[in-house]
Amino acid sequence: MAMIADAFVSYMVERILELAEKEVTRLLGVRENFKQLLERMEELAVFLNDADRKEIGDSSIHLWLSRLREVVYDIDDLIDDYQFEADNLPRTQEDRAAGSSANCGHFIPSCISSLPFRHRIGRRIDSINRRLEGIRKEKPPQLVKSQAGPDRDIYQGRRREDRLTTWRMDGGTVVGIDLEADQMVEKLTKGTNAKCLIYAIVGMGGIGKTTLAKKVYNDPRIQSHFEVTPWVCVTQDVVKKDLLKAILDSAKVDCDQNDTVESMESKVEELVSDKRILLVLDDVWDGGIWEDNLEYLLQGSAMNSRLLITTRKEEVSRRMGSFETYKKKRLSPDEGWRILRTALEDSITQERLQNFRMVGMEIVDKCGGLPLAVKVVRGVLKSKGSPRIEDWKTVRDNPSWKQPRDERESLQELIPALYLSYADLPPNLKQCFIYCSLFPEDFKFHKPNLAQMWVAEGFVRPAGSRAKEDVALEYFTQLMNRSLLQELPGYFEDWGATMHDAVRDLAVHVSTKKYQFQQGSRHWTLLRKDAKEAPSLNDMRKHVRTLLLSRNPSITCLPKNYFGKLRRLRVLDLSYTGIESLDDSIGKLVQLRFLNISYTKLKGIPDSIQNLRNLQTLHSYGCKFLKRLPNGMSQLVNLTDLRVDPADGQLDQMPVGMGNLVNLRTLRGFVANDQTQGENNMKDLEGLTQLRDLAVYKLEAVTSRAKAQEACLKNKQKLNKLQLSCNPRKDLDREDPEIKRIEKVFQGLSPPSMLEILHIEKFFGKRLPDWISNDSLSNLRWLRLENCKFCRELPPLGKLSELRVLHIWSLSSISAIGAECFGGETEVRSSLPSLETLYFRGMSKWKLWSGLGCGALPVLNSLHIAKCPKLRSLPDGLCHATSLRQLQIDGADKLKVIKDLPSVTELKISNNQNLEEISNLTQLKTMDICNCPSITQTNFLDVLAHLKLVDSKIDILPVWLTRTTSLQRLELVCSVDLLKRCCLADSEDWCKISNVPRIEARSHEGSKYISYVKHPHSFESN
Known part of the structure; x- marks a missing residue:
């Protein structure tokens, strides 16, 4: 993978400058060596902006930069070794009292006695200086100095005026496909005397095949017509096991990485048996995928099942025997302009708009009618801040439009627009973009994980007072804003993304052009390769920095002392492998910053992990067999993100000294110690003032409110997300004294006012804490109350003015919800004014819902009620929720009437045996009714256009259909x-x-x- 020399050298200059000024450098007698190194680097740095631009297409510059990159990596390693060894020099008692072990700026004269250390460092610096001198002399003459210097960062200049803006790429910018999508929906849902017809969308990369397929897939007619609708992204090197697992995952069928192909085949056959299915295979490269892997499995599906594929190759469509092939059309100039136009404010004057349109139409023409090309160029224009015609003309005249076409068909016409977007990225962001090439096609990026990897690799530099982690999260958002990453639906906010295959092609293209993948690379990835064993140490160079082995369940063990020769590793991902143990050699990875062992079979983590003083991220989700964390965890003082999973596993306590991890920003899985395990460990949370995300489990172990208050949650002003969870005894009854105690404990866990996300799970008190409903949680946006089995009433939530999503799940003692929850008649105008989505589920005793006044729930868009068998009626005041569009009710057997909801446009009602009437839904357009045999009245459904009726037991069609x-x-x-x-x-x-x-x-x-x-x-x- 390529290193962007401009960005990395700038970073190295800063590191060298910092070290050269430290007292320990003078005491060791290597200050002059470092200063000479700094001079060499600064001499070269001024040429790197130009060199990065010219490298592709100029072999002499490419070779020169390749040599320089190797030296810069070696400098980075040298500095890491220098700091590590200096940190571990012997020191006197006075020295230890005077300075921090984590900061080599406070070292003391005792380090002078370490002559071997001094000589080793000096020799290495001298060797590097000689190599840099040789590189300086061999600089290609065509390189010119950069006027702005090498340090063009993402936060500098007017180009970043809009950097905090988040805007969506899909939605309003999807143009020109409504008619196409409608026609395709009609064809897919039309009955034919055939078992499983195949329809294909064919076109070059970036032309919008997937966008059209998504438009079709999300059409309500498709979702109601087909019973099972798996969507699968097909990679070029897909194997059968991955394909089957993707189908099952999409259909939400439980499937484990360790399932055999045979067991997965059985699950797929069961999934589709006698059901009408639509299977979407996106981006198919090999037509044999159908006859070799799927055709025989889908024979048991119902008549009129369908397969929809997208592919770049017509021969794939022919080989699969497509019933109909649709060739995706390019955008018209006007359609392209509609996308590009969204880079401008809505309030722009007509005169200015016309000027921009003249230039914009020329840009659209250069994009060749490819939606992806227009979107990424729109991202470039948007990134400039307030629109200026000069910026648009600069983009129009950019030399990237003259980039030579790639030999691969997939990039033939996309390369100019995509490369323009890449070339416009600041150096640090280029490095982060290229890093994405390490991941396979259609990989689902998780925003915090990828951001932490970027930080671990050294790609991210702090901006002012902002931490690197925050800057990295913003980098992710910037790539999404430029359409270089695409948002994944279903993730909280913008925390999930994928990369269009053509954009990934560009990342791989740039990476391989700049730094050829080969044995000996510093970044190794076997992600999702179905590998049987870890790569041989003979194949890897000792200074490998990245090793990604995730999702290879056949890798069950590592050779002894495997990590002993990989001491340069910064990122190690072993998640979703079959590994059962790690040996002590992992403690030799002293430069490791990121470690992911989630969903492995590990029973323990070696105590030697305490040596990993540079470790910033440790994830161990889903390790069901993990019994304990090592006692030396408290020495990992640079840890910022720790995630463990005590909910379903055997982990029942935390190591001593967790309070030392003062840099933690995320701590998920903190276990409150049992009384028998010594002192209350809630006090360990007191000093963790940097926390943004905290999940605390087994709170039943906390003995009093005073002990809970020792966590000082109220003082954690940066805390954004909080989960509080208990694990009550199964024999607990309503009168147990523990119930009063847990109520007091939760009262003592009052969070700060900045909290935005709150999840309370398995609380077993009768009354939820008062702080949920008072004015202190003025920023709360998302709330889930789950499995609180003894709670008899909801707290008054009406004052939560910013709350947007509310989940109330399995509060099985609640029989009535009224004005006390949603505000009442005296406070109607302030009752949940921002709530958009409301879920009720598993409320087994809930009978009455009342108390909604005319000002309650003014922006509620979606209401879901499931498994509430005793609910008798919807509240009369719900008719005032004039923004309500979607209503879904399942398993509410006592509900007899649904009426007077004038704004609802979509109704899904199922398994309600006593429902008799659906009336006065005057805007209802789509209605799905499943197993509701008692309906006799349907009045004033004036615009109902689409009805799906499912009931295998009725003998005649209901009379109400005639109305x-x-x-x-x-x-x-x-x-x-x-x-x-x-x-x-x-x-x-x-x-x-x-x-x-x-x-x-x-x-x-x-x-x-x-x-x-x-x-x-x-x-x-x-």
Whole structure:
């Protein structure tokens, strides 16, 4: 992987300058050596901006930079060794009292006696200086000095005025595909006498195949028509096991990395059996994937199942036997301008807009009608801050448009626009972008993880008072804003992303052009390669910095002393492997910054981990067999992110001295010690003032409110996310004295006012703490109350003015929710004014919901109620929630009426045996009804266009169907006998639905079907 010389050399200059000024450098007699090194680096640094730009296409510059990169890496290693050894020099008692062991600026004269250390460092610096002198003399003559110097950082200049803005790329910028998507939906849902037809979308990379497929996939008609809809991204080197697992994961079927291919095949066959499925295979490269791996598994699916593929190659479509192939069209100039136009403010004057349009249309023309090209160029323009016509002209005239086309078809027309976006990145961000090439196609990036890797590799520099971790998170957002990363739906905020395959091609292209992948690279990745064993030490150079072995479950062990020769490692990812143990050699990785052992079979972590004083990130989620953390954890003073998982595993206590880890920003999985394990360890949390994210488990072990208050949560002003969890005894009853105690303990855990996310789980008191509902949580945006089995009432939540998402799950003692929760008539105008999504689930005793006034829930968009079998009615005041669009109710058997909800446009109702009436939903457009046999009244559904009715037990069509006069499409899943009653003309129930323009009906097991279109007339059946 390439190192961006401009960025890395600037960073090395800063490190050398810092060391040269330290007293220990003078005492060791190597200050002059470092100063000479600094001079050499500064002489070269002024040429690097130009060299990075010219490297691709100029072999002499490429070779020169390759030599320089090797030296710079060696300098980085030298500085790391220098600091580590200096930190561990013997010192006197007075010395230890006077200085910090973590800061080599406070070393004392005792280090003078370390002559071997002095000589080793001196010799290495002299050797590097000689190499740099040789590189300086051989500098290619075509390189010119940079006027701005090498230090162009992401935060400098006017170009970053909008750096805190987060805006979405998909949505309003998806243009030109509505008609295409609608036509494809019609074809996919049209009944035919065929088991599983294949439809293909074909086109070059970046033309919008996946965008069109997503538009089709997310259409409500698709989601209601098909029972199972897995979406799978297919990599070029996909193996059968990964393909099957991806199908099961997408369908939310439990599947373990250790499952065999045979067991996965059985699960897929069970998943699709007698069900109408739509399987989407995105970015298929090999047409054999169908006949070799999937065709026989889908034979048991219901009639009219479908396969939708996207591919760059027509021959793939032909080999798979596509029933219909759609060639994706390029954007028209006007469609391209609609995307580019979003880089400007809505308030721009018409005169200025016309000037920008003239230049913008020229830019669109250079993008060749490719949506991805237009989006990444739009990201470049957006990054400049307030729009200026000069910036647009600079982009239009950028020499990157003349980049030579790549020999690979995938990059033929995308290279100019993508390279322009890459070239516009600041040096540090270029380095982070190229790092993404280490990960396989369609890899799901988790924002904090990737940001921590960037920090560990040394790519991120602090900006003012901001920590590196915060800067790295912003780097991630910048790449998303430029469309170089794409947001993954379903993740909290923008914490999940993937990289378009064409953009990844660019990252690999730039990386290999700048620094050829080969044995001996400093960055090794076997991610998702189905490797049987770890790479041989003979293949890896001793100064490997990155080793990614994740998602290779067949790797079950590592050779003895494996890490002893990999002492330069900074990033080590062993997650999702089958490794059961680590030996003490891991303690030799003294430069390691990032360690991920999540979802392994480790039973313990060696005590030698205490030697990893540079470690910043340690993740051990999902380690079910992990019994303890090593006692030396308290010595990892640079740790900023620690994540363990005591919820489902055997971990039941924390090591002594966790309070020493004062740099922790994230601590998930802190276990409150049992009384038998010594002193209360909640006090360990007192000094962790940098925490942003904290999860505390087994709080039943805390003996009093006073002990809980020792955590001083209220004083942690940077705390953004908090989870509080208990693990109560199964034999606990309502009168147990522990109930009063846990209520007092939670009262003592009051968080700071800056908290935005709160999750309370398995609390077993009767009354939730008062601080949830008072004015102190003025910034709370997300709240989940889960499995609080003895709580009899909800706290008053109406004053949580910023709350946007509320989950109330399995509070099984609550029978009524009223004005005390949502504000009441006296406070209606301030009741949850920002709440957008509300979930109720598993409320087994909940009967009454009331007390919603006319000002409550003014922006509520989505309401979900599931497994609340005793709920009798929806509150009358819900009619005032005029922003409510989606309503989903499942398993509310006592509910008889749904009415007077004038803003609801989508209703999904299932497994409600006593529901009788659905009325006065005047904006309802889509309705799904499943197993609700008692409905007799449906009035004033004036604009209902799409109805899906599923019930295998009804014998005749309900009479109320005749009153849905606006219906354009009916989907029916029923018994074979009822299907026969719906045939044309002389059938008993045909008159009830004869006016519906389109009907799709099938038997519950999928063996029989009817497909009817009124105009032009079409009828198919078997």
